[in-house]
Amino acid sequence: MTDSSRTVPLADVKHVRIRHLQEAKRVRERFVMLTAYEQYAAEIFDQAGIDVLLVGDSASNNVYGHKNSIPVTLDQLIPLCAAVTRSVQRPLVVADLPFGSFEVSTSQAVESSVRLMKEGLAHAVKMESTKHFAPHVSALTNAGIPVMAHIGFTAQREHQLGGYRVQGRGDDAKRLMEDALALQEAGAFCLLMEMIPEDVATGIDAAVDIPTIGIGAGASTTGQVLVWQDMAGLGSGKPFTFVKQYANLREDLTKAAQAFAKEVRQGAFPTLDHTF
């Protein structure tokens, strides 16, 4: 296919659908995904032209105060997802299947995904997967549930993978290629690759027909994703290697809170302007 087969540029699309992401891959147009967990961020990212919003299981450590992704539950993610979907017009909303909500059986995967769509109003689900989860992806696809597959570093397997480590170095690249091809074959509409060497990601992107999304996977993927609080500089501590901070929200919010506290303590707020 050539550029002449395209419909409209992604930026002009009114409601982002899976077929628009597939078209982006075909015409080599990039798309943009950020996480979102509530109304204001979702609304702002919609208005800023972000194409896909991910209600990540990273809500575990970015909303619920856990140290990692493992404790967050389906019951905790569903209301966040519903809030995000209710707050946006244009973006495609994808919800993570949290740890423990899909592994047991293909039925469990379908039941959890149905809840993410019926109660959470998600348009698609994302599954941290390997080739061994091809039956799960296939069961979801057959049930009419679009699945984004997530390979490479997968935080739900932190303990099995031995920590937060780049995946697919050296001979291990073959394993990721097998995962990618099996998950595409099973029906995944998109492939997310996390923390893998750029050359490996480039090879996988070229080998699959479906669009790819990278986080710490270099520049050759169709789309890029970051956790929004990382992107906006809200988190504490040193940013991960794959993060670029486009704002300093932590600093801004600290200053605002300090200024409010100071004025209250001094009796400088409220003034007559803010008083009935």
Ligand SMILES: Nc1nc(=O)c2c([nH]1)NC[C@@H]1CN(c3ccc(C(=O)N[C@@H](CCC(=O)O)C(=O)O)cc3)CN21
């Ligand atoms: N705030 C936040 N950002 C994320 O990107 C994120 C989450 N939370 N929670 C779920 C997972 C966990 N992720 C993580 C967590 C830690 C590293 C990390 O420590 N990276 C280091 C070392 C990598 C290495 O050298 O192998 C880095 O500097 O990137 C990476 C991804 C990605 N996801």
Ligand SMILES: CC(C)C(=O)C(=O)O
């Ligand atoms: C890191 C991204 C891709 C994710 O899965 C999440 O935020 O949960």
Ligand SMILES: [Mg+2]
């Ligand atoms: Mg996740």
